[in-house]
Amino acid sequence: MKKNEYPAFTQDLHIHTTYSTGDSSVTPEQTIEFIAQVGHARIIGISDHLEYLGDQVFRQYAGRIRAQGLHLGAEVNGSQWVDRALELGLEYYIYQCFDTQADYRGAEILLESGRPVIIAHPLLLKTDLERVPPECYVEVNNRYVWRYNWRLMLQPYARRFNFVIASDAHTPNWLAQHVAHYVARELGIKETILF
Secondary structure, eight states: OOOOSSOSEEEEOOBOOTTOTTOTTOOTTOOHHHHHHHOOEEEEEEEEEGGGOOHHHHHHHHHHHHHTTOEEEEEEOSGGGHHHHHHSOOSEEEEOOOSSHHHHHHHHHHHTTTSOEEEOOHHHHTOOGGGSOTTSEEEEETTTGGGSOHHHHHGGGTTTSEEEEEOOBSSGGGOOOHHHHHHHHHHTOOBOOOO
16 A cells, blocks of 8 residues: 555644554554555654553554654653653653643653643643643644534633644544644644644
8 A cells, every 4th residue: 555645634643553552442453554554644643642551562662653754652641651751762742631730740841851742632631721831732633622612712822832733543534633623723723843
C-alpha cells in the first residue's frame, strides 16, 4: 500500500495504537504501520497511554514509531505519571490535566523539559484553563469536543493559548479531524504546527 501523497490534514499528534492495551476502544487494526500507510496527516505522532508502556514495551514502541518516520509522544495520565514521562525520550506530551493542584504543577514540570505539552481534552476533564500555564498548547480533538458547549468553554481562551487539532483516534475510521477544524474555525483559532 502506498502512503497517501495528499494528506487531508496538516498535523495529528494524538493517535492511539494497539500499544494502548488497556483501552477497550482501540481496535486490532490500529497499528503504527497502518497509521503510517494511511498518511491522513502530513505530520503524524503516536501518543499511546504511558501507563501501558513499561520499559521493554517502550523500547519496542519507540523503535517502531521511529522506523515509520513518525513523532514519538505519549498520553500522560496526570501528575502521577510525570516523572516516568520525563525519563523517556519523548518528543512531546499529551497531558491529561485534571482539576487538581498536583496536575497543574505537573504541567509546569513537563514544560521545564523544553518539549511541547499539549493539554488533552480539557472539556472532558474539567480542566480550569485559568490555571494552565500559557506556554502549554490546548487540544481540540474530534473525539470529545462536540459533546460540550465548546463556544462557552473555549472562547475565553482562544487568544490566551496556542491550539493544536487532533483526532484522538483509537480506530482507523477515527483518523479524521473535521469536527475539530470546524470548532477551530468558529472560534477563530489557528492551528499551531509543532514539528
